[in-house]
Amino acid sequence: MNKIEHVGIAVKDLEASNLLFKKLLGVAHYKTEEVASEGVKTSFFKSGPNKIELLEATDANSPIAKFIDKKGEGVHHIAFEVDDIEAEIKRLGEEGFIVLNNTPKLGADNKLVAFLHPKSTNGVLIELCQEVKGTEETK
Numbered sequence: 001m002n003k004i005e006h007v008g009i010a011v012k013d014l015e016a017s018n019l020l021f022k023k024l025l026g027v028a029h030y031k032t033e034e035v036a037s038e039g040v041k042t043s044f045f046k047s048g049p050n051k052i053e054l055l056e057a058t059d060a061n062s063p064i065a066k067f068i069d070k071k072g073e074g075v076h077h078i079a080f081e082v083d084d085i086e087a088e089i090k091r092l093g094e095e096g097f098i099v100l101n102n103t104p105k106l107g108a109d110n111k112l113v114a115f116l117h118p119k120s121t122n123g124v125l126i127e128l129c130q131e132v133k134g135t136e137e138t139k
């Protein structure tokens with residue numbers, strides 16, 4: 001685990017939250033991206049070396065929709081940058097963490113991603129992110 005790659009925040013209205021976080025951070029989002037496989041549309045902000053990911057559900061079965069129904073808007077996950085996501089999945093599984101997808105999937109912002117169930121991580125949904133080789137967009 002190299003560093004926190006981004007903090008994911010579940011929001012009901014991405015456009016409204018883009019304006020709110022632009023006021024908060026003093027900088028506009030640098031991209032928006034829909035990830036249909038996750039039923040989300042996202043926007044990304046850079047704040048110094050850190051990144052914030054805002055997520056709005058695009059369908060009722062989205063993890064974000066379920067999260068907001070249950071807990072309201074708020075911090076949804078913490079993502080860590082890893083160099084080798086397959087090795088980390090293997091290591092964390094062997095350490096007893098519940099890996100939600102043993103095969104990395106394509107996430108937003110040019111990343112391969114995997115998730116650890118919050119019940120195995122003191123209640124915090126953890127995302128692993130590995131840069132898709134050959135893309136430098138978000139260094």
Ligand SMILES: CC[C@H](C(=O)O)C(=O)SCCNC(=O)CCNC(=O)[C@H](O)C(C)(C)COP(=O)(O)OP(=O)(O)OC[C@H]1O[C@@H](n2cnc3c(N)ncnc32)[C@H](O)[C@@H]1OP(=O)(O)O
Nearest residue numbers: 008035038063066067076100107108113115118123124125
């Ligand atoms: C990939 C694009 C983008 C990127 O960065 O690239 C993203 O970050 S996409 C983010 C959205 N996708 C995901 O979150 C995928 C992983 N999440 C899941 O598979 C589910 O959300 C899961 C398994 C964590 C929970 O799904 P489930 O259907 O089991 O929902 P429940 O409401 O029944 O939850 C069970 C239990 O877990 C607690 N929970 C749920 N979500 C979270 C959370 N984000 N943080 C902490 N805890 C969470 C929920 O409260 C339930 O606890 P309980 O004590 O049983 O009430």
Ligand SMILES: [Co+2]
Nearest residue numbers: 008053079127
């Ligand atoms: Co994320």
